[in-house]
Amino acid sequence: MVTIPEYYAGKNVLLSGATGFMGKVLLEKLLxxxxxxxxxYVLVRSKAGQSPQARVADMINCKLFEQLQVEQPGFAEKIIAVNSDLTLAEMDLSKEDQDLLAERINIVFHCAATIRFNEPLKDAMQLNVLATQKMLALARRMKHLEIFTHVSTAYAHCDREVIEEIVYPPPVDYRKLIDTLDWMDDDLVSSLLPKLLGERPNTYTYTKALAEYLLQQEAGDINVAIVRPSIVGASWKEPFPGWIDNFNGPSGIFIAAGKGILRTMRASNNAVADLVPVDVVINATLAVAWYSGSQMRSRSKNMLVYNCTTGGINPFHWGEVEYCINMTFKTNPLEQAFRRPNVNLRSNPFTNQYWTTVSHTLPALLYDGYLRLTGHKPRMMKTISRLHKAMMVLEYFTSHSWEWNTDNMSMLLAQMSPEDKKVFNFDVRQLNWAEYMESYCMGTKKYVLNEELSGLPAARKHLNKLRNIRYTFNTILVVFIWRIFIARSQMARNIWYFVVSLCFKFLSYFRASSTMR
Known part of the structure; x- marks a missing residue:
């Protein structure tokens, strides 16, 4: 078997979703x-007055491509932006572009999708299902196509506890659903949505499952492979540790915890947090296309599915995530934190709701009141409302665990040469979670919030100030409770004096014991 770089040599690639988080990482790694x-060839639509070419030029000027710029200064010449909108007929491709792609493309990576969990069903179907159908229709015209690689999600079938590396039948016929949504109004779709979703939590997982089945049914002789990543997070190693450029998924939650805004969250401490670094997913995706493209042409009807997850191989739990976040942001705080980082995960919904009111809503109302009094625009309740919506979306995934079969991932790793295993490493058994989480948290600080490490001394000073304010507030609160409740009752005073004297005796005992040693 040829090595992975040898396989891609001279091959022309088509990439959808290139401006998204995973798409740009795949583009950088491939080049x-x-x-x-x-x-x-990257499919990009015009946006905010920017042409596809201008958007690509802006994208490759970000920090992610710095190493590539040094190693291959002329890499941008290989990137060809193609004007396209996947939601329009024939993806809005001109006749010339369609003919060009049909003549030249050898490998397709379909990464484009909406990642908004609560997207309206019609929009989710348009972006996740119909766009996949259009990509497949274009692929049928490609004369030299070797592999069509589709990026799905490990949660496409989250209504099951055990998820094998197979395509499961969907709850409805996607063809009938497409026809039905065409004439239904939005209100009717919303009323039917709970029935359609069944045990799935949102339109994202639902439509990704339909897209997988569509590929199985309509691929024909096209060689298709499906990659299913779980919760994609910051990079592990490449092109440098901790790279992340958005608030999506867990990143926004981590930042809110680091700022001290997020204090409580519904989650099970013992549930597996199936985080997977983005470079692991991309390395696996490139290896999947290499293996299927070079070895599976004669067996194209055998569509291989790869569960790119970590929980069954190197499990990491949400309770450990909580600990790592608190420790990292206390040692390396974010600038202008609202409170000291101290997020707590709670599995009981009633307990969590109580602490949400006490730790989120009330402080936000008090702070907004202070802002109004000082002539500023209130903003904290708006931030808290957005945070609560994000947590509600993630709650399902932080409160459940799944068992994923990863036999195909193990098989793929076994097929790779020692050199390919180093260059395209996706062996998560080597992943040290504590180190990764520290890199992840620091990545949100450096690359999402654009905070320089030189600002750490001032951030630590600010955190100490917040600690002193907290101690002062607690002291005042204790004195207030004493004056109102305890000082007016003889029985309460007796109990108070008994507790204080007991504590004093314990302290005296431990002090005497330490002196004797």
Whole structure:
């Protein structure tokens, strides 16, 4: 078998979703690790007055591409932006572009999708299902296509406890659903949504499952492989540890915890947090296309599915996530934190609701009141409301655990050469979670919030100030309770004096014991 870089040498690649988080990481890794690759055609739509070419130019000027810029200064010449909108007929591709892609493309990576969990069903179907159907229709015209790689999600079938590396039948016929949604109004769709979703939590997982089944039914002789990542987080190693550029998924939650805004969250401490670094997913995706493209052409009807997860191989739990977040942001705090980082995960919904009111809503109302009194625009309740919506979306995933079969991932790793295993490493058994979480948290500080490490001394000073304010507030609160409740009751005073004297005796005993040693 040829090595992975040798396989990609001279091949022309089509990439959808290139401006998204995973898409740009795939583009960077492909160009950096497979320098002999041919052209990479990226489907990009015009946005905010920017042409596709301008959007790509802006994208490759970000920090993610710095190492590639040093190693291959002329890499941008290989990236060809193609004007396209996946929601429009024939993806809004011109006849010339369609003919060009049909003639030249060897490998397709379909990464484009909406990642909003609460997207309206019609929009989710348009972006996750119909766009996949259009990509497949274009792929049928490609004369030299070797592999169509589709990026799905490990949660596509989260209504099951055990998820194998197979495509499961969907709850409805996607063809009938497409036809039905065409004439239904939005209110009727919303009323039917709970029935349609069944035990799935949102339209994202629902439509990703339909897209997988569509591929199985309509691929025909096209060689298709499906990659299912779980919760995609910051990079582990490449191109540098901790790179992340958005608030999506757990990143926004981590930042809110680091700022001291998030204090309580509904989650099970013992549930597996199936985080997977983005570079692990991308390395696996490139390896999947290499293996299926070079070895599976004669067996294209055998569509391989790869569960790219960590929980069954190197489990990490939400309780451990909580500990790592608190420790990292106390040692390396974010600038201008609202309170000291101290997030707590609670599995009981009533307890969590109580602490949400006490730790989130009331402080936000008090702070907004202070802002109004000082002539500023109130903003904290708006922030808390957005945070609560994000937590409600993630609650399902932080309160459940799944068992994923990863036999195909193990098989793929076994097929790779020692050199490929180093360059395209996705062996998560080597992943040290404590180190990764520290890199992740620091990545949100450096790359999402754009905070320089030189500001750490001032941030630590601010955190100490917040600690002193908290101690002062607690002291005042104790004195207030004493004056109102305890000082007016003889029985309460007797109990208070008894507790204080008991504590004093314990302290005296431990002090005497330590002196004797």
């Amino acid at each position: 950096r690790s497979c320098p002999e690759v041919g052209a990479v």
